Amino acid sequence: MYRSLLYVFLTGLGLTVGLLACDTPDPEAVTGTFVIQLDNVAGNQNLQLNTGTYRNALGESFTPTAFNYFVSNIRLIRTNGEDYVVPQDSSYFLVRETDPASQRITLKNVPYGDYKGVSFVLGVDSLRSTMDISRRTGALDPGSDHTGANGMYWSWNSGYIFMKLEGTSPSAPVDATGSNTFRYHIGFFGGRDTRTINNLKTIPVLFGTDVAQVDAEKVPTVLLQADVLKIFDGPTLLSIKTNPEVMISPFSSSIANNYAQMFAYRGKTTATLN
Amino acid sequence: MQRWQFFGVWISVALFGAVVSCQPGGSDPTTDPEPTGPKPIEYQTTPYPWKKPANFPEPTYAFSKNPLTLEGVALGRALFYDDMLSVNGTVSCAFCHQQGAAFAHTDHALSHGINDKIGTRNNLGLQNMAFYKSFFWDGGVQDLDLLPIAPIENPVEMGHSMPALLNAVRQSPRYRPMFLAAFGTDSITTDRFLKSLSQFMLTMVSANSRYDKYVRNEAGGQLSTDELAGLTLFKQKCSTCHAGELFTDQSYRNNGLSRANNNDEGRSLITLRPEDRFRFRVPSLRNVERTSPYMHDGRFWTLEEVMNHYSTNMQDVPELDPALRINGKPGVPLTDTEKKQLVAFLRTLTDTDYIADRRLSAPN
Numbered sequence: 001m002y003r004s005l006l007y008v009f010l011t012g013l014g015l016t017v018g019l020l021a022c023d024t025p026d027p028e029a030v031t032g033t034f035v036i037q038l039d040n041v042a043g044n045q046n047l048q049l050n051t052g053t054y055r056n057a058l059g060e061s062f063t064p065t066a067f068n069y070f071v072s073n074i075r076l077i078r079t080n081g082e083d084y085v086v087p088q089d090s091s092y093f094l095v096r097e098t099d100p101a102s103q104r105i106t107l108k109n110v111p112y113g114d115y116k117g118v119s120f121v122l123g124v125d126s127l128r129s130t131m132d133i134s135r136r137t138g139a140l141d142p143g144s145d146h147t148g149a150n151g152m153y154w155s156w157n158s159g160y161i162f163m164k165l166e167g168t169s170p171s172a173p174v175d176a177t178g179s180n181t182f183r184y185h186i187g188f189f190g191g192r193d194t195r196t197i198n199n200l201k202t203i204p205v206l207f208g209t210d211v212a213q214v215d216a217e218k219v220p221t222v223l224l225q226a227d228v229l230k231i232f233d234g235p236t237l238l239s240i241k242t243n244p245e246v247m248i249s250p251f252s253s254s255i256a257n258n259y260a261q262m263f264a265y266r267g268k269t270t271a272t273l274n
Numbered sequence: 275m276q277r278w279q280f281f282g283v284w285i286s287v288a289l290f291g292a293v294v295s296c297q298p299g300g301s302d303p304t305t306d307p308e309p310t311g312p313k314p315i316e317y318q319t320t321p322y323p324w325k326k327p328a329n330f331p332e333p334t335y336a337f338s339k340n341p342l343t344l345e346g347v348a349l350g351r352a353l354f355y356d357d358m359l360s361v362n363g364t365v366s367c368a369f370c371h372q373q374g375a376a377f378a379h380t381d382h383a384l385s386h387g388i389n390d391k392i393g394t395r396n397n398l399g400l401q402n403m404a405f406y407k408s409f410f411w412d413g414g415v416q417d418l419d420l421l422p423i424a425p426i427e428n429p430v431e432m433g434h435s436m437p438a439l440l441n442a443v444r445q446s447p448r449y450r451p452m453f454l455a456a457f458g459t460d461s462i463t464t465d466r467f468l469k470s471l472s473q474f475m476l477t478m479v480s481a482n483s484r485y486d487k488y489v490r491n492e493a494g495g496q497l498s499t500d501e502l503a504g505l506t507l508f509k510q511k512c513s514t515c516h517a518g519e520l521f522t523d524q525s526y527r528n529n530g531l532s533r534a535n536n537n538d539e540g541r542s543l544i545t546l547r548p549e550d551r552f553r554f555r556v557p558s559l560r561n562v563e564r565t566s567p568y569m570h571d572g573r574f575w576t577l578e579e580v581m582n583h584y585s586t587n588m589q590d591v592p593e594l595d596p597a598l599r600i601n602g603k604p605g606v607p608l609t610d611t612e613k614k615q616l617v618a619f620l621r622t623l624t625d626t627d628y629i630a631d632r633r634l635s636a637p638n
Binding site for chain 1: 408417
């Protein structure tokens, strides 16, 4: 009887050790999760495709019908200067206004620490733009849906569209389909063999006095707003009437210079684990 | 059983419990179901014996990223000849790239797509693509693997969308075994689809014309007196641009075509550089006898018309390439005899082996 109890005890001990080995947090783990939530707006209003009407800096009213952009090469800026650079292969995100899930960028394996800002490339860098097709999957797959409003790839002039804003406006001329459309498709990574314009923008967004803490218990979510009105209002005032369609033209650089300033930090929340 | 043995068994059970509790799903590995159905075919490809012609430069294509196999080439060939690559199943790659015309479209000045839609440029013959740095008249695509997306998605060519096409290929009973044979699994991805097309296109090497046999001192490489005179003239007057064994320096130039009916700005639509306005690719002249009509808009139907353009009809446009302005005047002066000799030489660039090569024709 006494010995039987001993065996039961030993069995229990063995199972307990096993369970502990599985469930105890890895003492080596020093990374957590960081979330970037993007919110597309028009000035102080939420952006509504197809139904919202807004006014740009020149007073032209417009209704956006499509708004997409690539966020890539994300770097989290740490207060101690040891920035965290998201591994290249996991650092390409296509944000579409029609797809709320695409507006939430969840970064895993972020080192514990205090973060005071983020920087990213709006677009797809030249290296990735010219990389072997096998290294361009997911959002970068040239064989994924690039038709209509979803199109973010130029097949005839190999390259990605970094930012696309389309809409209707009484200021735009009537097109072949009878509607007053304007279309801004901004790309150009600098060229492969021949140097072309380069509309890639590295955009830092600092959190002001806020610090986003990543540790075993905390998952911060920082809220960044992208304001479409800034696409019209920056170093160059963009007129829908004068430039209803900008794609493959040098003027695309003026629009890129404007949208480089469209992002702003709007606060953070912190989820507590356990 | 001794007590110590009993004790050992308990310890073993306990440790086993600890081990299995860590396994994802916690299933007993010994009860895994036997795979059902026929045993998977062992994945083994056969390398394709691709050879650089002795008189050619080094290829530009990085074969290491897409090693050619008989299975991959066969898959690419099947796709190249399949009408399902167009949205309404009427137009394959071969529709506009016909082997008899060295994979050009001989009776069309401008590319002809689905529903009789007409493009803006004359299609180029396909050959020796392993050696090119860029593709199309304007050089808009610089990677052979990315090339097919352009005609597939062009609304006046094949008018399809890649995701819809890839889904159709996935559902076709024909292709799953071919992808399996070429790549080891039947997963059909953008990467595999495009690379198999590349594999087939890379086998399109034309290097067996009478001219090639002449320069390689091979049997059948005799050139007539007129052809030899044409070769000498060609080297003097044409080879600045139509350089080397590819018969192109792969640059973009303006050759003084009239813009009265066509204001296509060519290369600058890709680069946005003012200096590239109205420039077009210097095309290869291999198989030129077969690839009529000529120029980016197919405006000339015969080689004689081309000779007349270069000798007397060239326009003095500001963008004219300096190599084509001789003593301040546009054009390359040529006598009637010289034109005949040049055309005679150009005809020695026809590669009948290439045009008749069954490995490049429609699969059964």
